[in-house]
Amino acid sequence: MRLIVNGEPESLDVATLTELLAQLDYEGDWLATAVNGELVHREERPVFTLNDGDRIEILSPMQGG
DSSP: OEETTEEEEEEOSSSSSSHHHHHTTTTSSEEEEEEEEEEGGGGGGGGOOTTTEEEEEEEOOOOOO
């Protein structure tokens, strides 16, 4: 499946948002995810089905100093 992840094209064999995060080695409950500009809550990720061409944003908090 062709996806755009954080602005970069990816070709991945995944069906759900949880599978995508695992394949890309994203871990932790602190992640924020959006698909096609819509926020996807952590509880929805295991059942959120991805489609060819979806745009996924994966955000993690940053520490400042």
